Amino acid sequence: MQLSHGGEPSPTGAPVARWSVEQVLALAPDAASRKAGTRLGAAGPWSGTGSDATGAVWGLCKGSGSTPYRTVVDTAGPACACSCPSRKFPCKHALGLLLLRASDDGAFPPAEPADWAEEWLAGRRVRAAQKSGPAAGGDTARGTADPVAARKRAERRAERVTGGAQELEQRLADLLRGGLAATDRSGYGLWEETAARMVDAQAPGLAARVRELGAITGSGPGRPVRLLEECGLLHLLDTAWLGRDRLPDPLAATVRTRVGLPVSAEGPPLRDRWLVLAQYDTPDGKIVARRIWLYGRGSGRTALLLSFGAAGRSPAQALPVGATIDAELTPYPGGAQLRAELGEQFGATAAAGPPPGIAAAAAPAVYGNALRDDPWLDAWPVTLRDVIPVPSKDGWQLADAHADAHPDAQARSGSALPIAPAALSRPGLWKLVALSGGAPVTVFGEIGHRGFDPFAAWDPGEGEEGGGTTGGSVVQADLTV
Numbered sequence: 001m002q003l004s005h006g007g008e009p010s011p012t013g014a015p016v017a018r019w020s021v022e023q024v025l026a027l028a029p030d031a032a033s034r035k036a037g038t039r040l041g042a043a044g045p046w047s048g049t050g051s052d053a054t055g056a057v058w059g060l061c062k063g064s065g066s067t068p069y070r071t072v073v074d075t076a077g078p079a080c081a082c083s084c085p086s087r088k089f090p091c092k093h094a095l096g097l098l099l100l101r102a103s104d105d106g107a108f109p110p111a112e113p114a115d116w117a118e119e120w121l122a123g124r125r126v127r128a129a130q131k132s133g134p135a136a137g138g139d140t141a142r143g144t145a146d147p148v149a150a151r152k153r154a155e156r157r158a159e160r161v162t163g164g165a166q167e168l169e170q171r172l173a174d175l176l177r178g179g180l181a182a183t184d185r186s187g188y189g190l191w192e193e194t195a196a197r198m199v200d201a202q203a204p205g206l207a208a209r210v211r212e213l214g215a216i217t218g219s220g221p222g223r224p225v226r227l228l229e230e231c232g233l234l235h236l237l238d239t240a241w242l243g244r245d246r247l248p249d250p251l252a253a254t255v256r257t258r259v260g261l262p263v264s265a266e267g268p269p270l271r272d273r274w275l276v277l278a279q280y281d282t283p284d285g286k287i288v289a290r291r292i293w294l295y296g297r298g299s300g301r302t303a304l305l306l307s308f309g310a311a312g313r314s315p316a317q318a319l320p321v322g323a324t325i326d327a328e329l330t331p332y333p334g335g336a337q338l339r340a341e342l343g344e345q346f347g348a349t350a351a352a353g354p355p356p357g358i359a360a361a362a363a364p365a366v367y368g369n370a371l372r373d374d375p376w377l378d379a380w381p382v383t384l385r386d387v388i389p390v391p392s393k394d395g396w397q398l399a400d401a402h403a404d405a406h407p408d409a410q411a412r413s414g415s416a417l418p419i420a421p422a423a424l425s426r427p428g429l430w431k432l433v434a435l436s437g438g439a440p441v442t443v444f445g446e447i448g449h450r451g452f453d454p455f456a457a458w459d460p461g462e463g464e465e466g467g468g469t470t471g472g473s474v475v476q477a478d479l480t481v
Contacts, residue, residue: 057073061093078320081120442457
């Protein structure tokens with residue numbers, strides 16, 4: 001993907017990034033919005049367009065009625081507002097406005113925002129000031145106004161979760177006593193009823209893992225092994241909750257999160273230039289979970305932004321893949337401490353290249369070390385350098401480009417990672433193959449017990465962080481769409 005910028009000054013003095021077409025389409029909540037937004041990405045339906053130095057763009061889009069839709073986008077958020085009745089974020093008009101900007105920067109002359117756009121932008125500035133200013137202390141005061149009542153509520157919920165964990169332990173013991181083969185006769189109903197009991201116990205994390213057990217039943221060859229593995233992990237989580245007082249604080253925080261207790265971001269915020277590595281949505285019951293992976297240029301830290309959308313609505317939080325934002329992140333508690341909350345943003349600049357990576361042979365050890373802090377991790381983020389996608393017997397794998405030169409035969413045999421089955425059916429796999437063309441690439445993704453799931457890749461001409469580019473542009477392929 002090409003991330004270009006027109007050199008507009010941002011509030012921090014850095015150039016404001018102008019998103020590419022591919023970056024804009026990656027923000028679309030679904031395929032229908034992507035298609036409808038593309039139709040509005042031409043100058044025909046638009047009038048009164050403009051932009052300002054803060055990264056805001058606005059315009060009037062002709063619709064079926066007599067009054068055009070008023071659309072404004074704050075690209076520094078990003079955030080948008082539109083007078084259309086759509087519940088999607090961003091709506092097709094916001095997508096069309098950004099697509100027009102990506103293809104024709106001349107259609108957005110620098111100007112003062114229209115009155116209706118300025119009213120919305122001013123409201124955003126006021127809310128941001130209230131959130132970061134002294135007035136924010138009022139929220140803290142309200143949250144601690146009655147600490148005794150809050151503690152009693154937390155204790156009551158912990159008691160209910162403990163009761164649910166004890167009941168679940170008994171059901172797992174009965175299951176193993178009767179044999180795993182009996183689960184085929186019971187069907188999914190047994191698991192759904194057990195999951196409902198965990199919901200009643202206010203332990204949604206336990207309920208989700210129980211539903212995963214139900215999905216394994218009747219799922220094909222190897223299901224007894226997978227069922228036993230998942231039962232073992234669920235038993236480990238149960239016993240960890242019941243003995244949480246004896247756990248180290250980071251692991252105890254991880255257990256609370258895995259069980260499903262709400263936690264808040266805490267600790268001092270970390271300001272950095274964060275490269276947006278990937279963004280993708282996954283169904284999570286009746287809601288949609290959006291995961292945005294970031295890499296801190298200065299701190300070298302990888303962070304995860306997690307947001308949710310109600311049924312029929314996409315999550316509101318979205319960032320352009322490939323951009324670098326100057327922002328503060330506040331970490332959540334836990335052993336891994338990957339998840340963070342996005343705080344104040346100070347601007348966005350063009351990306352300068354991929355993050356530093358490791359060899360393919362070293363990636364499994366990274367995942368193994370992460371499991372010590374969180375034994376329930378399905379995968380761990382990692383960037384691989386100098387790998388080549390090659391076909392294998394069962395699909396594809398990422399092979400170390402320098403493996404043949406290694407003197408150790410065992411090291412050569414372990415220098416390829418299988419690509420996870422979930423990625424084999426995505427178009428992103430062929431983007432990766434085309435980008436490589438048989439040459440080494442840098443790839444970011446998640447490594448887990450199912451293999452490596454690639455999310456982003458950089459072409460062979462891009463050096464690692466700090467290497468810079470000769471052409472002044474960054475080529476990053478988004479493999480999630």
